[in-house]
Amino acid sequence: MHELPQILDRGIVVDTEHFRIERLHLKFSNGQIRYYERMAGGGSGAVMIVPVMGDEIILVREYCAGTNSYELGFPKGKSESGESWQQTADRELREETGYSAMKYTFLRSVNSAPSFFEASIDLVLAEDLEEKPLDTGDEPEPIEIVRWSLSNISALFSDPAFREARCLAALFAAASLRGWLRLPASIL
Amino acid sequence: MHELPQILDRGIVVDTEHFRIERLHLKFSNGQIRYYERMAGGGSGAVMIVPVMGDEIILVREYCAGTNSYELGFPKGKSESGESWQQTADRELREETGYSAMKYTFLRSVNSAPSFFEASIDLVLAEDLEEKPLDTGDEPEPIEIVRWSLSNISALFSDPAFREARCLAALFAAASLRGWLRLPASIL
Numbered sequence: 001m002h003e004l005p006q007i008l009d010r011g012i013v014v015d016t017e018h019f020r021i022e023r024l025h026l027k028f029s030n031g032q033i034r035y036y037e038r039m040a041g042g043g044s045g046a047v048m049i050v051p052v053m054g055d056e057i058i059l060v061r062e063y064c065a066g067t068n069s070y071e072l073g074f075p076k077g078k079s080e081s082g083e084s085w086q087q088t089a090d091r092e093l094r095e096e097t098g099y100s101a102m103k104y105t106f107l108r109s110v111n112s113a114p115s116f117f118e119a120s121i122d123l124v125l126a127e128d129l130e131e132k133p134l135d136t137g138d139e140p141e142p143i144e145i146v147r148w149s150l151s152n153i154s155a156l157f158s159d160p161a162f163r164e165a166r167c168l169a170a171l172f173a174a175a176s177l178r179g180w181l182r183l184p185a186s187i188l
Numbered sequence: 189m190h191e192l193p194q195i196l197d198r199g200i201v202v203d204t205e206h207f208r209i210e211r212l213h214l215k216f217s218n219g220q221i222r223y224y225e226r227m228a229g230g231g232s233g234a235v236m237i238v239p240v241m242g243d244e245i246i247l248v249r250e251y252c253a254g255t256n257s258y259e260l261g262f263p264k265g266k267s268e269s270g271e272s273w274q275q276t277a278d279r280e281l282r283e284e285t286g287y288s289a290m291k292y293t294f295l296r297s298v299n300s301a302p303s304f305f306e307a308s309i310d311l312v313l314a315e316d317l318e319e320k321p322l323d324t325g326d327e328p329e330p331i332e333i334v335r336w337s338l339s340n341i342s343a344l345f346s347d348p349a350f351r352e353a354r355c356l357a358a359l360f361a362a363a364s365l366r367g368w369l370r371l372p373a374s375i376l
Contacts, residue, residue, distance in 0.1 A: 002258045002332075005251060014202045018225045018304065019209055021202075024253055032328040036253035037206045063193060064302035065212055065224035070190045071302045108346070110353040112300040114252035114259045116206065120351070140220040144190075157364070158296075163308070165298040165353040172360050176345070181369075 003029040013037060041118035047088045048076040048166055050107075050174040051097060051126040052150075057171075058129075059146040059162075060096050072146060072159070073167040076121065089124045094134035096143050102128035107173040110166060123170040125177065153180045191217040201225060229306035235276045236264040236354055238295070238362040239285060239314040240338075245359075246317075247334040247350075248284050260334060260347070261355040264309065277312045282322035284331050290316035295361040298354060311358040313365065341368045 009025035020040045027033055051058040051074075064071045077092035079085070086104045094100050107123040148156055153175060156162050162171075175181045197213040208228040215221055239246040239262075252259045265280035267273070274292045282288050295311040336344050341363060344350050350359075363369045 002249070002251070004256065004258075005328075007256075013204050014207075014209075016201050016209055016225055019207070019227065021204055021207055024256075026253070026328075028251070028328045030329050034328050037204055038254040039207065061190070063190070063216070065214070066226040066305040067299060067302040067308075068192065068195075068212075068306075069302070070192075071299075073302075108348070108351075110351050110356065111255060111259075112353050114255040114257070114261075114352060117254040118256075120255075121353075140193075140214075140216045140222050141218050157360070160296070163296075163298050164302060165300050165309075165357040168298065168357040168360065169353040172345070172356065 005029065005034075008033075037116070039117045039119075041120070042078050044079040044081055044083070045085065045088070046076065046078045046119065046121040047085050047092060047124055048074050048121050048170050049089050049093050049124050049126050050074055050170050051093060051099060051101065051129060052174075052178075053099070053129045053147075055150050056147045057150060057153075057156075057174075058097055058099070059148055061144040061146055063141070070144075071164065072161045073164050074170055076166075085122050085124065089126060091134065093126055094132055095136045097145055098131060098133035099126075099129040100132035101126035102130065105177070107170065107177065110169050112166065121166060123166070123173055125174045150180050193217065193222075196221075225304070227305045227307075229308070230266050232267040232269055232271070233273065233276070234264065234266045234307065234309040235273050235280060235312055236262050236309050236358050237277050237281050237312050237314050238262055238358050239281055239287060239289065239317060240362075240366075241287070241317045241335075243338050244335040245338060245341075245344075245362075246285055246287070247336055249332040249334055251328070258332075259352065260349045261352050262358055264354075273310045273312065277314060279322065281314055282320055283324045285333055286319060286321035287314075287317040288320035289314035290318065293365070295358065295365065298357050300354065309354060311354070311361055313362045338368050 005026040013021040075096035079088040105125040111120040193214040201209040263284035267276040293313040299308040
């Protein structure tokens, strides 16, 4: 096991509407001193949902300001204070797709670029869906719903439009659990 | 196809050593107006490498300031100006593991949280390794090398210590291409 560096000092470099950047002053166990910038997490966690309805999974396509493009992925969102992961998953699923699930299964937690970002997200499988929309009132435009057949799931893995690392991890985790993967005969 | 929002205005909110945050003033095709904050990408791209040596893949465990923890993952890094993805992959692999590869294969590109971040990373498979260390001189401590048997790859997918979404996506892409995945009989 590695001994964590000692945090000699830490401070907020900047705090904007969505981003809080900290500076850490660290002393490693071998005596080396370093300064690092990192982005602090949101605090209450976040959830990404893989919704399954019959023999289809439900994807959303929406505008993403980071890449200035429309991206295909799974519904997701940050937890509000006091929410369980199930409550966050259900609220976000209802807001983004109009469905609620009778059954939520925790898959795993993942992080993104941990050298710089603190945040992690819980990947969740949602099954037994029923229509139960929840209006947020704050979307600039309706989110497009895209249905994808489970029998064609390997094509989704290689689709260039489905390119968020967390979505690929979520799909793989769900596919492993539920046996959706049909690998090409050549690699079995 | 969706029509991209019109960018009415954009400006830098803050620019630190590692983070550049922009504010976009957008007009959606339906007339809705929104402001978004996003983090601009590094500019020259980045590469994550899945190195394979014989019947093992090579992982690194290093301190990550974002999560303030030691994390298990793949070597990676940003491209320097003028580098091809092969050159970046080779330099980062040599710096972090001490190996160079005779063969680099582009797997795919992924992004992370595209609602907020512009950056993407190229996932690359590295094969036919030979010892050829390259010292950076700027690491606070040696990076730990971890070897993982390809015959046990499904355990790596579910290991909680292997938890970066981009690493999971890279491993899946490499495993699909090279046929390392042995799915449990129950899901075939």
